[in-house]
Amino acid sequence: MEEPDAHWESAETLRTEADQAAYFNTCLDNDPGDGRLVRLALEDIVRARAMSSASQKVGLPDDVLCESLVAENGLKFSAFMRTISALGFRLRATQRVHLAGDDSP
Template identity: 45%
Template sequence: MKEKFTRWDAVDHLHSETEQTAYLNACLEDDPGDGSLVRAALGDIARARGMSSVARATGISREGLYRALSSDGNPEFATVMRVMRALGVNLRAA
């Protein structure tokens, strides 16, 4: 009997703002220091909320956001801040 596997996608589990916040906080805690995990989490949350609407809110093309927030993307800090603002995410120092 062959086993059938499907690709796991975080977006399938990010239905509420509470789930999205918990996910982003976990990624912030576990990020290896290069921002890759946080970048991926922002991309997942943007996809969960609708990449087109996030793109409109940031003024960045949908394709540009997918590229910037991809696993091999390297967005400018200004882009990350625009995405965070569009998602309603606040960055605070503690």
């Protein structure tokens, strides 16, 4: 019996800007602090849109942008912020709500 393909391509499900923004916000909220989840979300969103469009706005070739989003050292902060802007997003800080018994910073 053949195994079903378990690969899920998130970029294929991020069809609207509202879906993409919600996905990005969820990844921001759940990132473990190293930025990896945020970079992966940006890569998914860039792939969901026409890669060339986003990379032109950021000022990086397609392959460099995509590789930079998943690299361990990631994008330079300025390129990261240009990518956010090119996707039509902006970052905002909110105060974390601490629940009883939550000792995290």
